[in-house]
Amino acid sequence: MNLEYFHLIDRIADLNVGERTITVEANVPEKSTIFEGHFPGFPLMPGVLLIEAMAQTSGWLVIAMNKFERMPFLAAVKEAKMRTFVTPGEQLMIEASIVHEGSGFAMTAVKVSAKGKMVCNSTLTFRHVPFPHPDLRGHMETMAQRIGFPTEAIAEERNNG
């Protein structure tokens, strides 16, 4: 993770378009300016950033489902539960699955685990649209490379129709 740059996931460990699931690894940094304020002497990963991490995880799944042709935007967060503190240095695993694929929107169920124990979960809704700007698409392609998104497999699927 690089919290200051909103890089909240580190690596895609598994992406299964057929099963409509994704698993990613996300390591909370030992140090970040965010921990200076949240909170002095008691650093905690902010819940809103855990929600963002769940959204980014789900987002890559939605991108894969749409063959890297559409960009998802977070529209609703339901029943988000922060079940325990998440502290600097923790290694998180985030798993998301598609609950529903609608016309121009998708819903996902997501959970974050640390040491095999669920630390937070939520159901998220995304609207997705064709990439609204080439710069955004370029940025997402760069991010995809960084986190090991299987771009070639998606491109192959796209070419196969």
Place this chain on the structure above:
Amino acid sequence: MSTTFDQVATIIAETCDIPRDTITPESHAIDDLGIDSLDFLDIAFAIDKAFGIKLPLEKWTQEVNDGKATTEQYFVLKNLSARIDELVAAKGA
């Protein structure tokens, strides 16, 4: 067996916390019931699940934006119910 309209009205009442008796076949989901596009995603989700279809919201929105259709054609509930019946029939064909 309840009609498509009854099912849709119940979904809207439960999803948006709108009194069921205020929802009529003539109600316009947006103009009369005040349902916004985000709430309509939850309604679309419930309708998709209940009827085993996929409401083509993007296509409808495009048609309205292009001036090829009016919102009444899709969002007045009797018309929405008719569209749902068409989609269900097309699925079974």
